[in-house]
Amino acid sequence: LQAAGLKTELIETAGPPLVYAETAPVPGKPVALVYGHYDVQPPEPLELWKTPPFEPTERDGNLYARGATDDKGQVLTHVHSVAAWIASGQPLPMQVKFVIEGEEEVGSEQFADYLARPEAAEKLACDVVVISDSSQYAKGQPAITYGLRGIAYFELHFKGPKQDLHSGSFGGAVNNPAIALSKFLTKMIDEDGHIQLPGFYDAVQPLQPEERANWAGLNFSDEDFAKELGVDALLGETGYTTLERRWGRPSFDIHGLWSGYQGEGGKTIVPAQAAAKISFRLVPNQTPAEVAQQLAQFVAENTPPGIRIEVIDLHGGPGVVVNPQSPFIAAAQKAVTGAFGKPAVLIREGGSIPIVSSMVERLGADVLLLGWGLSDDGAHSPNEKFNIADYYLGIRASAHLWQHLATVAK
Numbered sequence: 001l002q003a004a005g006l007k008t009e010l011i012e013t014a015g016p017p018l019v020y021a022e023t024a025p026v027p028g029k030p031v032a033l034v035y036g037h038y039d040v041q042p043p044e045p046l047e048l049w050k051t052p053p054f055e056p057t058e059r060d061g062n063l064y065a066r067g068a069t070d071d072k073g074q075v076l077t078h079v080h081s082v083a084a085w086i087a088s089g090q091p092l093p094m095q096v097k098f099v100i101e102g103e104e105e106v107g108s109e110q111f112a113d114y115l116a117r118p119e120a121a122e123k124l125a126c127d128v129v130v131i132s133d134s135s136q137y138a139k140g141q142p143a144i145t146y147g148l149r150g151i152a153y154f155e156l157h158f159k160g161p162k163q164d165l166h167s168g169s170f171g172g173a174v175n176n177p178a179i180a181l182s183k184f185l186t187k188m189i190d191e192d193g194h195i196q197l198p199g200f201y202d203a204v205q206p207l208q209p210e211e212r213a214n215w216a217g218l219n220f221s222d223e224d225f226a227k228e229l230g231v232d233a234l235l236g237e238t239g240y241t242t243l244e245r246r247w248g249r250p251s252f253d254i255h256g257l258w259s260g261y262q263g264e265g266g267k268t269i270v271p272a273q274a275a276a277k278i279s280f281r282l283v284p285n286q287t288p289a290e291v292a293q294q295l296a297q298f299v300a301e302n303t304p305p306g307i308r309i310e311v312i313d314l315h316g317g318p319g320v321v322v323n324p325q326s327p328f329i330a331a332a333q334k335a336v337t338g339a340f341g342k343p344a345v346l347i348r349e350g351g352s353i354p355i356v357s358s359m360v361e362r363l364g365a366d367v368l369l370l371g372w373g374l375s376d377d378g379a380h381s382p383n384e385k386f387n388i389a390d391y392y393l394g395i396r397a398s399a400h401l402w403q404h405l406a407t408v409a410k
Contacts, residue, residue, distance in 0.1 A: 004083035013110035016102025033126035036075025037104030048382035081398035093406035107315025134371030145369035147348035150282035150319035175306035193237035247348035288316025317354020339397035
């Protein structure tokens with residue numbers, strides 16, 4: 001950003017700093033704020049990577065590295081497009097600002113704190129927030145995302161006896177925390193995929209028939225999707241299609257489980273503790289705070305005898321849906337068509353960017369979610385990749401974007 005000639009700044013926080021940059025103001029024209037993040041998910045398990053996660057490697061037309069698509073490669077498309085505009089000698093038709101943070105993967109705590117500062121509203125003032133941290137609908141079929149699910153993420157710690165016990169001497173006489181945790185987790189979701197927290201669905205708005213019809217027309221194949229994932233069947237909430245489950249319905253997942261002896265060979269114990277990492281993906285009108293209260297009530301009503309349960313609230317953020325008829329989306333549609341040679345389809349995304357709703361609320365701006373990645377890029381998994389051809393198409397689309405956004409009336 002410095003080398004391209006932008007005015008740049010590191011904004012210090014209590015954690016990783018924010019990278020801020022801006023081009024020159026263009027009076028009378030809209031202002032775009034590009035948001036991205038430079039932190040990444042842990043690369044483990046390392047043994048599953050074909051090449052080291054932090055040594056970017058070209059292979060089969062892709063760039064493999066942790067952060068290649070989530071989110072360093074995608075945010076760089078906008079950096080390079082602005083740099084190309086400046087290098088051409090033509091002034092950008094609108095002002096573009098950048099804010100790139102270092103804690104998106106753990107809830108954006110420092111950026112959220114910065115957003116609450118009085119100076120943030122002025123420095124980050126914009127008409128539209130541009131984010132590339134999602135995917136195309138399919139290879140060769142670009143997409144504009146108009147909705148994201150939220151998230152509420154927790155750890156559960158089940159504590160039983162004061163120490164590990166000999167299972168021969170004590171098994172069958174005390175509640176085993178690993179068994180108790182397993183039963184508890186099974187209770188949280190029924191056979192039809194319905195989450196059992198009290199009041200969980202009270203705020204969930206039903207999907208509109210027009211939206212369901214639009215998604216049904218996207219030529220999606222359950223069989224192909226299952227094959228892509230390497231499974232022989234799909235599973236989810238009864239009464240909804242796979243796309244509806246992924247984009248427009250809440251969900252529950254277990255991300256990690258641990259208890260007892262994990263080493264080689266056997267060790268016959270009743271473990272003293274067991275724990276799990278869990279999360280709920282939320283749809284608009286659900287809030288992480290409400291889900292935390294619902295989980296607390298569920299815990300109070302379902303704590304088994306001989307077990308103490310500790311709940312740790314790790315992070316969360318609400319979902320967001322923007323108006324698909326926005327003039328900024330119409331402008332982005334022209335930019336995408338100019339680069340990819342075909343218009344984008346309008347979709348929602350099941351993943352979460354918790355800070356988006358805070359930016360919309362604090363800055364009073366529209367949001368554009370333009371993903372250049374693919375669903376098989378392996379974000380958060382070993383061998384994460386970014387297709388190099390799509391990387392260049394993303395740069396081209398971004399370069400078109402500033403031209404078209406500049407025509408939107410303020």
